Amino acid sequence: MEQFHNIGLIGRLGSPQVIDTVRRLSRYLQQQGLNPILEESIASVMPGHNQQVAALKAMGEVADLAVVIGGDGSLLGAARAIARHGVPVVGVNRGRLGFLTDISPDDIEDKIADVLAGHYTSESRFLLGAQVHRKGEVVGEGVGLNDVILHPGKSTRMIALDLYIDGQFVYHQRSDGLIISTPTGSTAYALSGGGPIMHPKLDALVIVPMFPHTLSSRPIVVDGNSELKIVISEQNPTYPHISCDGQTHIHCAPGDAITIRKRPHKLRLIHPLSYNFYDTCRTKLGWATGQGG
Structure with a gap:
């Protein structure tokens, strides 16, 4: 003990x-x-x-x-x-x-x-790391236990983006942004965006589009070890933000690439x-x- x-x-x-x-x-x-x-x-x-x-x-x-x-x-x-x-x-x-x-x-x-x-009972909860790359240089990074969110900031205009999972192109999308959530975060902001509830023991991520321009854009659940890359369109007229757990904020620019992957260290959470x-x-x-x- x-x-x-x-x-x-x-x-x-x-x-x-x-x-x-x-x-x-x-x-x-x-x-x-x-x-x-x-x-x-x-x-x-x-x-x-x-x-x-x-x-x-x-x-x-x-x-x-x-x-x-x-x-x-x-x-x-x-x-x-x-x-x-x-x-x-x-x-x-x-x-x-x-x-x-x-x-x-x-x-x-x-x-x-x-x-x-x-x-007591003890659980392991993994965290996500996000890095913002601009012209090959890392210009910002953050960590989230709940989620990493690309959002418009103070702008009300949609974000044009490309999503890649493990190097494979998934889609081009115009939306208010994306929520990348851990199972821990699936009952937080991702839930209000229409994402599924994931049991905390799952080793998975959910990608939830925020008010996508096409109704066929739905949440996607992927393996927890996946590497996600979001590329903001060079033609995007606004400068969106990345937020980690709604507490860490990074300013992005058109053409930036955001990589999101699991962090090596897990949170040990104790419950009665x-x-x-x-x-x-x-x-x-x-x-x-x-x-x-």
Whole structure:
């Protein structure tokens, strides 16, 4: 069984409830003889805490376990910083129920105690890397746990693009852009674009066109190890953007090529033993709860 001693606490700023939960969890961990480590931005709004502090990008080097208090967006940011270190991450929800942050703050001590005792399930979630190439040079790159999205930015005009999968031409398209989503992201923005829900254990990507000019353009599910390339038309009149998890933004230009592929390091996501993906879907997406009869 893994021994967790140095516990990183990462919280979403701007929420008194998050601060309260961080304080409560920090006290509990100290009572258990463990070492809470506060992420520096949350530590800055907790005067007099007397705890070890670490920058988010360094948290994976000093923590054995990271606890993210906030919503799924908070966990996405932490995941991109921590995944390469192999440190497991557990999410405590302080907003609406999350697909990633699934521990309720009301029973945080009991659930964290279970995790510390080795009573949990662990999943691997892969991330995507995106690189923007201009005239053979890399001019921008980003990482996403949910998705990589090509979108118009502030423009309202369609984007003309070519899509290649593993070097094979797929189509020329005029649309508002493309969503390239992991299974983790399939219940996020890709879902609102008409994409399918993919179980988190799948090794696959889904490509979802955003308001395509032709109704025959449909989501495509491909192998998770595929290399995707999107080429923006030289004649495209606007300068679209690439967004990773809606948090990292890269400006593109006509003629740019964007390559998207799986990153080598995966996020280790921990859930309580009571976690059930379909139960979360029922709650989050409002599915019927009756069992027939």
